[in-house]
Amino acid sequence: MTAPGQEPGAGPGLRQIEQFLYAEARFADEHDYDAWEALWTDDAIYWVPAGGDLTSPGGQMSVIYDNRSRIATRLNQLRTGRRHAQSPPSGLRRVISNVEVLAREGSDTIVAANFILAESRERGVETWAGRTTYRLRTVDGQLRLAAKQVLLVNRDRPLPTLAFLI
Numbered sequence: 258m259t260a261p262g263q264e265p266g267a268g269p270g271l272r273q274i275e276q277f278l279y280a281e282a283r284f285a286d287e288h289d290y291d292a293w294e295a296l297w298t299d300d301a302i303y304w305v306p307a308g309g310d311l312t313s314p315g316g317q318m319s320v321i322y323d324n325r326s327r328i329a330t331r332l333n334q335l336r337t338g339r340r341h342a343q344s345p346p347s348g349l350r351r352v353i354s355n356v357e358v359l360a361r362e363g364s365d366t367i368v369a370a371n372f373i374l375a376e377s378r379e380r381g382v383e384t385w386a387g388r389t390t391y392r393l394r395t396v397d398g399q400l401r402l403a404a405k406q407v408l409l410v411n412r413d414r415p416l417p418t419l420a421f422l423i
Contacts, residue, residue, distance in 0.1 A: 268358075268366045269400055274393065275356050277400045278370055286349040290332045298394055301325045302404045308413040320409075320416065348377035359390075365403060366393045386410045 269277075277296075284293035297303075305320040314322045323331060335346075351374040360367040367390065374385040392404035409416070 268361045268364075269393065269395065271356065271358060273400065274358065274366065274368055275353075277393065278353050278356060278368070278391070281402065282351050282353055282372070286351055288335070288346050288349075290336055294329065294332050296402045297325060297328060298396060298401045298403045299325055301328060301402055303328055304405070305407045305409065306412060307416075320412070321407075348375075350375050364395050366395075367391070368393055387412075 281293065281296055283289075284296070301324070303321060303323040304314050305322075306314065307318040307320050351372050354371050356368065356370040358366060359369055369388060369390045371388050372386065376383045376385060387407055387409040389408070390404075390406045391402060393400050394403040395401075
């Protein structure tokens with residue numbers, strides 16, 4: 258399946274994209290921080306808006322707005338156990354659905370998918386849901402994450418601690 262108006266073979270196929278998204282979710286859910294970090298490009302952006310304008314994070318509140326360096330710092334904190342909100346780590350499982358190729362821009366493919374995530378902690382089980390938009394880039398023949406924007410369905414309300422990889 259290709260995006261409307263796209264020629265077949267103009268980028269990665271839907272099956273390859275889905276497999277990449279499923280692997281990215283599994284790495285996050287299983288706290289495989291090395292594998293998850295290896296998915297990102299050097300110019301990557303990881304953004305979870307807190308509401309407001311969804312076209313640009315500048316000048317607005319964000320739950321997460323990380324460049325590649327900050328992604329590495331976040332992961333190092335999780336690896337060392339110094340992120341007390343994740344000691345012990347949350348039990349996580351997510352379901353990815355409604356995967357759509359939205360556009361092709363050069364070597365980038367813009368993809369969106371819905372998700373539901375169950376997080377288990379001592380306080381109970383929290384359910385997170387939303388829509389993620391990914392900018393996937395083919396680098397040396399492999400898909401990589403150039404950007405990930407997570408729109409939580411409840412982003413306009415007070416959120417519980419979000420100390421894991423969403």
